[in-house]
Amino acid sequence: MENSFKPHDIEMMFIKIMGKLDKIEKKLEESSYPSEETLSSDFIERVKTAEKDISKGNCLEFESMDDFLKSVEE
Numbered sequence: 001m002e003n004s005f006k007p008h009d010i011e012m013m014f015i016k017i018m019g020k021l022d023k024i025e026k027k028l029e030e031s032s033y034p035s036e037e038t039l040s041s042d043f044i045e046r047v048k049t050a051e052k053d054i055s056k057g058n059c060l061e062f063e064s065m066d067d068f069l070k071s072v073e074e
Contacts, residue, residue, distance in 0.1 A: 062068040
């Protein structure tokens with residue numbers, strides 16, 4: 001099967017992709033997380049406990065994203 005794209009077409013697609021990636025990067029830079037002071041101490045403790053559990057290998061594993069979403073819905 002022969003490629004029907006011309007070098008100019010590929011270059012234009014690449015330019016569009018790079019432009020979209022730049023926009024995404026700017027949006028990510030605009031995102032900010034709340035400081036720890038704004039979070040409840042209970043929430044921070046739960047996150048730290050979860051991090052410790054995960055580092056020890058104590059975490060749930062799902063076969064697929066659908067399985068994960070089903071467990072969240074339950």
